[in-house]
Amino acid sequence: xxxxxxxxxxxxxxxxxxxxxxxxxxxxxxxxxxxxxxxxxxxxxxxxxxxxxxxxxxxxxxxxxxxxxxxxxxxxxxxxxxxxxxxxxxxxxxxxxxxxxxxxxxxxxxxxxxxxxxxxxxxxxxxxxxxxxxxxxxxxxxxxxxxxxxxxxxxxxxxxxxxxxxxxxxxxxxxxxxxxxxxxxxxxxxxxxxxxxxxxxxxxxxxxxx
Ligand code: OGA
Ligand code: MN
Numbered sequence: 668x669x670x671x672x673x674x675x676x677x678x679x680x681x682x683x684x685x686x687x688x689x690x691x692x693x694x695x696x697x698x699x700x701x702x703x704x705x706x707x708x709x710x711x712x713x714x715x716x717x718x719x720x721x722x723x724x725x726x727x728x729x730x731x732x733x734x735x736x737x738x739x740x741x742x743x744x745x746x747x748x749x750x751x752x753x754x755x756x757x758x759x760x761x762x763x764x765x766x767x768x769x770x771x772x773x774x775x776x777x778x779x780x781x782x783x784x785x786x787x788x789x790x791x792x793x794x795x796x797x798x799x800x801x802x803x804x805x806x807x808x809x810x811x812x813x814x815x816x817x818x819x820x821x822x823x824x825x826x827x828x829x830x831x832x833x834x835x836x837x838x839x840x841x842x843x844x845x846x847x848x849x850x851x852x853x854x855x856x857x858x859x860x861x862x863x864x865x866x867x868x869x870x871x872x873x874x875x876x877x
Contacts, residue, residue: 678759681844682766685802690822690845692835696806697755702839704748706808709778709862712738718780723790733854734785737777740864752776752864756804759844760868769801769870776804776866781818787854789823792847792867800847800867807837808862818857822850837861 677693684691697705712718718736740749753774760771781787792803805820812818819834820843834855835843845852847867854861 674755674758678762681759681842682762685763685844685846686766689849690843692841692843694838695840696842697752697840699840701748701751701755702808703810705752705778705806705864706810706839706862708746708748709738709780709808709864712778713780718778721779732790733787735779735781735787735854737779739775739777742774752806756866759804763802763868769868771801771868772871773869774866775800775869776864779863779865781854781857781861783859784856786856789821789851789853791851797872798848799869799872801870802868803843803845803847803850804866804868805843806864806866807841808839808864809837809859810839812836812838816858817855818859818861819855820852821855822852824850826851837863 677696681691681693713736718738721733721735721737723732740753742753745753753776756774756776760774763769764771793800809818814836818837820837822833822835822843822845823829824831824833826849835841837857
C-alpha cells in the first residue's frame with residue numbers, strides 16, 4: 668500500500684523509539700474516520716454476540732485475570748474496515764523487519780471491549796515456552812477519553828521492579844508498540860466501556876519452521 672508522507676514519518680518515529688527505549692506511543696496513527704469505523708465495527712460485533720470472553724495462556728477457560736470480550740481478526744475473512752486496519756499495519760511490519768531483522772511474518776490481532784469496571788492484571792504478552800509474539804501493538808478506539816475515566820494502560824519500564832511506570836490513555840487513534848518479552852503491563856479499570864485492537868507481530872514458531 669502506498670504510504671502518505673505523514674504515515675512514513677509516524678512509522679519511522681515508532682521504529683526510532685522502539686530502538687531507543689523498547690516501546691513507542693504515537694497519536695493519530697490512523698485518520699479519525701477509520702478509527703470511528705473500527706469502533707463501530709467492534710460495537711457491532713459485541714452487540715451481535717460475536718465477541719467472547721477472553722481467556723489467557725494456553726488453556727481456554729475464561730480468565731479472572733482479564734475482563735474483556737474479544738473477537739479475532741482473520742486475515743482471510745476480514746471485513747472491509749478490518750482489511751484497512753491490516754493494510755495500515757503491513758508497512759509497520761516491514762519497517763520493523765528492516766530495522767531489527769526480527770523475521771516478523773504474521774500479525775495476530777483481535778478487537779477488545781472492556782465493560783466498565785473490568786481490567787487486565789499485570790502480565791507479559793508471551794506465553795511461557797512460546798516466544799513467537801515479538802512486538803505488541805495496541806490501537807485505541809475511544810473518542811474523547813478523560814483521565815478521570817481511568818482505563819489507562821500501565822507499562823512497567825523495568826521488568827524486575829514496580830517502578831518506574833507510564834500510563835497511556837486509550838484515546839482514539841493512539842497506538843502503543845512494545846517488545847512483547849520486555850514489558851509487564853496492565854489495563855486499569857475504567858468507568859466507561861473501553862474499545863481497542865491488540866495485535867502481535869509474530870515470527871514463525873519453531874515447530875512450524877521448515
Ligand atoms: C493485551 C493488553 C492492553 C490494552 O491485550 O494483551 O495488554 O491497553 N492490552 O488494551
Ligand atoms: Mn497484554
